[in-house]
Amino acid sequence: MGSSMKSFVRYTAAATVSVAALLAAGAASASSFSLRSGASAEGLGMAFAGAASGGIGMGAMAWNPATITMFPGRNSNWNLTYIAPSASYDPTSPTRVRLPGGGTAPITAVGGSPLGTGEIGGDGAIVSASYSAWQLTDRLWIGMTTGTPYGLRSKPDNQFNAAQIYGRSARVVTFNVSPTIGYQVNDWLAVGAAVQVQYFKTNLKQAAAVTATAPNTILEGDSIDFGYKLGVTLTPWQGTNIGLAYRSMIHHTLEGTFKTPVAVAPILGVGSNPIKANLNLPDSVVFGLSQVINDQWQAHLGIEWTNWSRFRRIPIVASNFGVPFTSLNFQYDDSWFFSAGVEYKYNRDLTLRAGVGYELSAVNDDNRTVFISDNDRLWLSAGLSYQVTNKIKLDLGYTYIHVQNASVNYSGSHPQQGAVLYTAEAKPQVHVVSAGITYRWDDPTETIPVRPVVRKN
Structure with a gap:
C-alpha cells in the first residue's frame, strides 16, 4: 500500500470516529425507529384507529392506561x-471522497x-406484546403491559458499499414493562396511570475506511430507565367513547x-473505550374516538x-x-x-375490520441517514377477530405500509457528514402481520357492576 493510500485510510478512519451511525434501522414500521405496529394484532387490523379510546381491544392499554x-x-x-421492511439505497450520482490535502x-x-447498500431490511423482525387487566372492585383495576416500543435491525446485503463509513449494521432493542392502574370515577369518566420501566440496548457498526478490508468501529451501550403514562376515557352518552392520553419521554x-x-x-x-451517552426518547399525546353506529358497525x-x-444532538x-x-x-x-x-360484526363470533392511516415522518431529506429509509407513509390495514369460546378470542391483523421515496445526501451539509460524498435514494415498503389471543381467566357469565360502555368482546 502506497504512502498516499495509507494516509487516506488513516484519514477516513479518523473521520468515522464521528460515529455517523444511527439509533434506528431499516424501514421501521413507524416514524424513525418506533415500532407501533408490534403493539396489537387487533389494532394492526385498523391501523390503530381508536387506540386511545379502547377501540383496539386490550392493546389500547399501551396508549391509554385508563382503557x-x-x-x-x-x-x-x-x-x-x-x-418485514424492504429498502435499498442506490447511488444517484458518482460517489467521491475528500482527500487529506484537499x-x-x-x-x-x-x-x-461504487455499490449501493443492497437490501437493508434483512429478514425482518419478530416482536411481542402482552396485556393483563384484573378488576379488583367495581371501580378499581390493576394490570400490566409489556412490549417493544422502539427497535429493528439492519445489515446491508452489500457489506462493502460506497456508504459503509456511515454504517455497516445497526441493532436497537427495547423492552418496556408498564404496571398500570385504572379507576372508574363515575358512569362517564375513567382515569388511568402507568409506570414505564424500559430497557434500551444498541449496537452500531461502521467501517473505519472505504476499503473492503476496513475494520469496524463499534458503539455498544444499554440502560434501564423510567417514564410514565397518564390517560382518561370519557363516555358522554351510550355508544361513544373518547380517549386522551400522554406518554412521557x-x-x-x-x-x-x-x-x-x-x-x-x-x-x-485503540480497542475498547468506556463511554456514556444521554438520549431522550420522545413523549407523545394521543386522541381517540370510538362510535357505535348500530348492532353491526363501529367506527374509530x-x-x-x-x-x-x-x-437531537446526542454527545x-x-x-x-x-x-x-x-x-x-x-x-x-x-x-x-x-x-x-x-x-x-359479521355474526356473533366473527368481527371483520379495516383501517387506513397516514403518518408525517420525523425524518426529512436534510437529516435522513443511510439506514433510516423513513419518510411520510400510508398505512392500509385489515384484520379479523373470532370468539372461539366465551373465554378465548383470536385476532389476526395485516398492514401494508407504503413509504415515500427516501433520499440521503451526504454531499457536504449533512449533520453527520464524513469524508465520503454520497447521494442515494431508496423506495421503502413494509409488510406487517400479527396474531393475538385474548383469554378471560374468570367466569364471563358472572355479573360485574360496571358502567354500560362500548366494550371489546
Whole structure:
C-alpha cells in the first residue's frame, strides 16, 4: 500500500470516529425507529384507529392506561408480530471522497466500492406484546403491559458499499414493562396511570475506511430507565367513547464501549473505550374516538403527536475523561399519525375490520441517514377477530405500509457528514402481520357492576 493510500485510510478512519451511525434501522414500521405496529394484532387490523379510546381491544392499554377499565373481570392478551421492511439505497450520482490535502477523487480510486447498500431490511423482525387487566372492585383495576416500543435491525446485503463509513449494521432493542392502574370515577369518566420501566440496548457498526478490508468501529451501550403514562376515557352518552392520553419521554443514560482501530489521543485508545451517552426518547399525546353506529358497525378515529424534536444532538462521552469526543447529530421534526377504521360484526363470533392511516415522518431529506429509509407513509390495514369460546378470542391483523421515496445526501451539509460524498435514494415498503389471543381467566357469565360502555368482546 502506497504512502498516499495509507494516509487516506488513516484519514477516513479518523473521520468515522464521528460515529455517523444511527439509533434506528431499516424501514421501521413507524416514524424513525418506533415500532407501533408490534403493539396489537387487533389494532394492526385498523391501523390503530381508536387506540386511545379502547377501540383496539386490550392493546389500547399501551396508549391509554385508563382503557384498562373497559375490560371486566380478569383478562390477558398476547400478541406476536412479524415486521418485514424492504429498502435499498442506490447511488444517484458518482460517489467521491475528500482527500487529506484537499480536493476529491472517485471512491474507486482509493479502493472503495461504487455499490449501493443492497437490501437493508434483512429478514425482518419478530416482536411481542402482552396485556393483563384484573378488576379488583367495581371501580378499581390493576394490570400490566409489556412490549417493544422502539427497535429493528439492519445489515446491508452489500457489506462493502460506497456508504459503509456511515454504517455497516445497526441493532436497537427495547423492552418496556408498564404496571398500570385504572379507576372508574363515575358512569362517564375513567382515569388511568402507568409506570414505564424500559430497557434500551444498541449496537452500531461502521467501517473505519472505504476499503473492503476496513475494520469496524463499534458503539455498544444499554440502560434501564423510567417514564410514565397518564390517560382518561370519557363516555358522554351510550355508544361513544373518547380517549386522551400522554406518554412521557424517557431519558436514557447509555453506558457501554466504543471500539476503534484508530487512537484519538488522548481521549481514545485503540480497542475498547468506556463511554456514556444521554438520549431522550420522545413523549407523545394521543386522541381517540370510538362510535357505535348500530348492532353491526363501529367506527374509530385516532390522532397521535410524537415529540421527536427532543431527539437531537446526542454527545458521546469518553468515561475516562468525562468529555464528549463526538455526537450523533440528529435533527428530527415532530411526527403526526392520523388513522380511521371500521369494524363489522359479521355474526356473533366473527368481527371483520379495516383501517387506513397516514403518518408525517420525523425524518426529512436534510437529516435522513443511510439506514433510516423513513419518510411520510400510508398505512392500509385489515384484520379479523373470532370468539372461539366465551373465554378465548383470536385476532389476526395485516398492514401494508407504503413509504415515500427516501433520499440521503451526504454531499457536504449533512449533520453527520464524513469524508465520503454520497447521494442515494431508496423506495421503502413494509409488510406487517400479527396474531393475538385474548383469554378471560374468570367466569364471563358472572355479573360485574360496571358502567354500560362500548366494550371489546
